[in-house]
Amino acid sequence: MSKEKQFVKEITPQSEDFSRWYIDVIKKADLMSYAPVRGCIVFKPDSYEIWENIQKEMDSRFKETGHRNAYFPLFIPESFFQKEKEHVEGFNPELPWVTEAAGEKLEERLAVRPTSETMFGHMYAEWINSYRDLPLLINQWANVVRWEKRTQPFLRTSEFLWQEGHTAHEDEADARRETMQMLEIYRDFAENFLAMPVITGQKTPSEKFAGAVDTYSIEAMMKDGKAVQAGTSHYLGTNFAVAFDIKYLDRDNQHQFCHTTSWGTSTRLIGALIMVHGDDRGLVLPPKVAPTQVIMIPIGPPKTREPVVAKVNELYAELKKAGVRVKVDDREGQSPGWKFNEYEMRGVPIRVELGPRDLEAGQMVLVSRVSGEKKVIRQEDFVQEVQTMLEEIHTAMLEKARQFRDEHMTDVDTMDQFKAFLDEKRGFAYAGWCGSADCEAKVKEETGATSRNIPFQPAVTKTTCICCGQEAKHTVVFGRAY
Amino acid sequence: MSKEKQFVKEITPQSEDFSRWYIDVIKKADLMSYAPVRGCIVFKPDSYEIWENIQKEMDSRFKETGHRNAYFPLFIPESFFQKEKEHVEGFNPELPWVTEAAGEKLEERLAVRPTSETMFGHMYAEWINSYRDLPLLINQWANVVRWEKRTQPFLRTSEFLWQEGHTAHEDEADARRETMQMLEIYRDFAENFLAMPVITGQKTPSEKFAGAVDTYSIEAMMKDGKAVQAGTSHYLGTNFAVAFDIKYLDRDNQHQFCHTTSWGTSTRLIGALIMVHGDDRGLVLPPKVAPTQVIMIPIGPPKTREPVVAKVNELYAELKKAGVRVKVDDREGQSPGWKFNEYEMRGVPIRVELGPRDLEAGQMVLVSRVSGEKKVIRQEDFVQEVQTMLEEIHTAMLEKARQFRDEHMTDVDTMDQFKAFLDEKRGFAYAGWCGSADCEAKVKEETGATSRNIPFQPAVTKTTCICCGQEAKHTVVFGRAY
Structure with a gap:
């Protein structure tokens, strides 16, 4: 058995055991390590960079729709949770508590935030006076902690990273419009950035957010047929406004309670996109979110190496200048075959091969991670061909995932x-x-x-x-x- | 007394009471609110956007020098702190402890991280096997908590935001080179991005980081003559490598301890830049970090308003397209004088005034926040003049701060x-x-x-x-x- 085959063997096939496949892939692709804290993981650079790409794109969509970022405290006084009945019932079972600090027992226990409706509620009551202060549209990128029994890397970890938007509005109509706008941003982001088709809809009362009037979600189907709730948007009515006294003077000089919303997505998106797109060879990363979009591998015997590597580097510089996230692997210690497997396993959307004969012919080979299709192109078309193929891969991945989902509905x-x-x-x-x-x-x-x-x-x-x-x-x- | 004067009056003069000036300014400029948790603040959008600008610039400098971001757990098991003697002595007095979670008492208390040398140490020991894995260059953007007695907004808060770099190297020389490289990045960033002159040097043993062999810092002088340590870079020797068993097989197949470094800057930079540049009229923000670099204010009576506003919006679009962070304030409810004071107080580097006579003459007025200088320019030179003036303001602010510091040394x-x-x-x-x-x-x-x-x-x-x-x-x- 060749080395390459042995290598591929190390990933359990999806059909054999999907859960083992998942853990094999995220370990082999170096995305995470289990942390020495119950249910926590370390987001290693390759997964964190996926998160950075998610953040950058999502953040720009939030800002385009008038939201600004802020940062609220990690700790939430226990009394805050008591103010909204459903909220405390929903989250109390999962809270970690700081009870001592700097050698002294605290007078009031502090929860490590599982979500920040209560803290935003408290501050919004202080900040909002008049209808002129509305709508108030703030988002936060933060870590949150939920001490849950069953955890799974990325999908459900004791601590995770997320964004939580919290907005306050004059009336129900405006708050509901915001709730739907953010759900639509999530849907569009999932489909057009992560190539992940989702079902948008409303949660049933028993599945809604603790404290919400209505919760809406996007739901994605993993390759084992299971669902991941990939984002939620909540219309909170006046529940938190009443609990925290978020009032404003309206245009008729009357005090009114605000209508509030909250909405969030988290690092579980990383787990979801792996389970939606991955295959038995490893990760398959959607081009728009992939840390490395193109890997370039010079090929051929030592005697032709120098001009081949020189040409690869020249083309690399062109592609990089065009804004594509590209890397060259010209290490001599590893065979091309080993490298092909390695970057397939890591899910890099396009592999570029260039050998001595390609050099002579002025051509090169692009290989798509998702279809395996090889395309011989002229070197002068390199940038254009890559950009086109990245677009095609995105479309193909979305289509493939949609087809899979439809076949399993x-x-x-x-x-x-x-x-x-x-x-x-x-x-x-x-x-x-x-x-x-x-x-x-x-x-x-x-x-x-x-x-x-x-x-x-x-x-x-x-x-x-x-x-x-x-x-x-x-x-x-x-x-x-x- | 005019309204404008009353308004300015609300800020305590620096000469009267610098601490009160500081609190007045950060409250009036809407940068923060005190949070309902001891020693914590809410970073409101205007200060958080300063932090975002700091992050973006610093992050690109880290990445250019080969570092990648990752994310490590918030919680650190108590036993980890016991492993490095100086470290535990230094940080133990400030730690908050999670002792219960999900309704149960934890077997081992978890500290909320004050810094992450121990957690990185634990993971690095797992990840590093051979010299081929070195150097390992990772940075983290995160929240940290230090339960200190005296707190002050931005400068010293119980929870704050920061970046912490942690690197592992083959030998002392490489680790020391890294330590100095990061110090130099901090110096250059402080001076050339924040216009904040700093003194670089080595900390005395009693002031060094708990667990470091050597600590280096950049120190800035505030306008009350007091110092802010604005960034530190530590050569940790093999202290943490020995404590956490971070070993590698060297080129001769011998086990060696890594030499490690760590380095950090935090949201206290926001406080520092306010205290270095601010004046009795309010904030003075360095152009490169200012959320709004240019504020445009249409001027004149209602009858000429429409063409004036149209021209302002046209020029606004040009400037925005050129990548300048610009806003228009064409609210009719506020007088130009009120607006001038407002944006001076908020520290916007350039104010642009355009009235009916300017419209006719094809000109406009730029006003520098730092010098108060007014410059009449031709409208067709707008983008170029703004870009030049932003550069000039940066240089002038750095020079002014340097002069102040030198006069106070x-x-x-x-x-x-x-x-x-x-x-x-x-x-x-x-x-x-x-x-x-x-x-x-x-x-x-x-x-x-x-x-x-x-x-x-x-x-x-x-x-x-x-x-x-x-x-x-x-x-x-x-x-x-x-």
Whole structure:
């Protein structure tokens, strides 16, 4: 068996054990290490750079829509959590507490923030006086901690990185418009930046954010058919405004409670894009988010090495100047074959090969990570061809993921149908739901699947409840989830 | 008294009470709010945007020198702090502890990181095997917490934002080269981005980082003559490598301990640049870091308003396209005079005025925040003139701050001389130091001044110790500090 084959062997095939495949890939691709703190990981440079690319793009979308960044404290006094009843019930079970500092017991325990509605609420009450102060549109990039039982790298870690937007508005209409605008930004970002198709819709009451009036989500399907909630946007009504006394003087000089929203996405996006796009050879990174978009590998025997490497470096400089994230691997200790596997495993979208015969012919070879397609091009077209191929790869990845998802979606009428589907095929199912929390709970109990959301645009409309058979109020997407 | 004058009155003059001036300015300019957590502040959008500009520039300098970003856990197990004796002694008095999470008492207390040498040390020991893995050059942008008794917005807060670089090297020479390289990046950044002159030098043993072999710093002088340590770079020797077992196989297949470094700057830079440049009218922001570099204000009576505003918007678009951070204030509810004061207070480097007569004459007026100088320019030269003036303002601010500092530096031979200088003039003094910690402590006790650093390029060389009169080993810069 050749070295290359042995190498590939080290990644468990997805079909054999998807969870092991995931851990194999993120370890081999050097994305993370387990930290010596329960449920925490270290985001190594290659995954952190994915996060930096996500941040940069998302941040510019937030700023374009009038939001500004700020930074609020990590610690939240215990009393703050008591102010909003649902909120404390939702988050209390997961909070870590600072009880001592600088050698003394604190008078009031401080929670390490799991989310910052309460802290923003407290400050907004101080800052907002008049309708002229509204809307107040602030986002924060921060770390948060939720001490959960089951953790999984990127997807669910005790500490994670995220952004949380918190806005205050004059009325329900404006707050709801904001809630939907941010959901749409998330959808567009997921699809057009991460090449990750998502289902947008509203969460059922039992799945909504603790303290929200309505929660909306984008839901993506992983290659094992399970769901990842990839972003949420909440209309909070006046719940936090009443709890924290966020009031303003309206145009008629009357005191009114603000209507607030919050919305967030996190480093779990990294886990999601790996599970949506990866294959048995390793990562497949969407071009727009890939730390390295193009890897250039000079090929051929030592005697032709010098001119080949010189040409590669010349072309490298051109591509870099055009703004493409490109690297050259001209190490002599590793064979081209080894390198091909290495960068396939790391998910680099395009590999460029250039050998002595290419040099003579004025050509070079581009290889697409997603299709494996090889394309011989003229050197003078290099920059243009790469840019075109990066676009094509993005489109192909989105299309491929969409196809996979659609093939793993069905609609079901009964619980037995749904169970059979989950056993045979895995994926999501549209099902009717009467609206009762009991029926929803029963689906979860019997199938392990939860309601992902009530999609805005269901492919089918179901008329009877999957559980009780009564008239359905909603068509819901159900699926097992991370 | 006109409204404008009343307005200015709200800022306490620096000469009357510098500390009150500082708090007045940062509150009026809307940079921060006190948070409902001891010693913490909220970084409001205008100060956070300064931090974003600092981050962007510094991050690109780190990346140019081969560093990559990563993210390490917030929590550090108590046992980690026990491994490096000086480190635990230095930081233990300031640590907040998480003792409970998710309703259960933790088996081992977790510190909220005050700095991450121990966590990086633990991970580096796992990651580094061979000389091929070295140097390992990683930076982290993160929040840290130090539960200190006296706090002051931006300069010393319980929680603050910073970057911490942690690197591992084969030998002392390479680690020392890195330590000096990062110090030089900090110096250059302070002077050429923040227009803040600094003194570079080595910390005395009693002032060095807990666990370092040698600490180097950049020290800036505030307008009250006090010092702010604006960045530090540490050569850690093998202290943390031994404590955490960071070893590598060298080229001769022998196990060796790595030599490590760490270096950091923080949001205290925001406080420093305010105290270095601000004046009695408010903030004076260095152009390169200012969130808004140019404010454009249309002027004149309502009847000429429309064409004036149209021209302002047209010129605004040109300037924005050229990459300048520019805003227009065409609100009708506020007078031009009110706006002039407002943006002077907020420290916007250039104000642009354009009225009906300017419109006719094809001209406009630029006003420099730092000198107050008015310049009438032709509209077609707008972009070029602004870019030139921004450069000039940067240079003028650096020069002005350097002049202030030099006027507030002296050299002293005796403690009495130093005390007299501190009482009369305030500032830094060069003084000889024998090298004894007792003498250093006595200077602090009697004058309230600490050794800032042993400058690489002292203006004078002192030969006798300021305290004991014995032969001086070093010429030290002493000053009271934040």
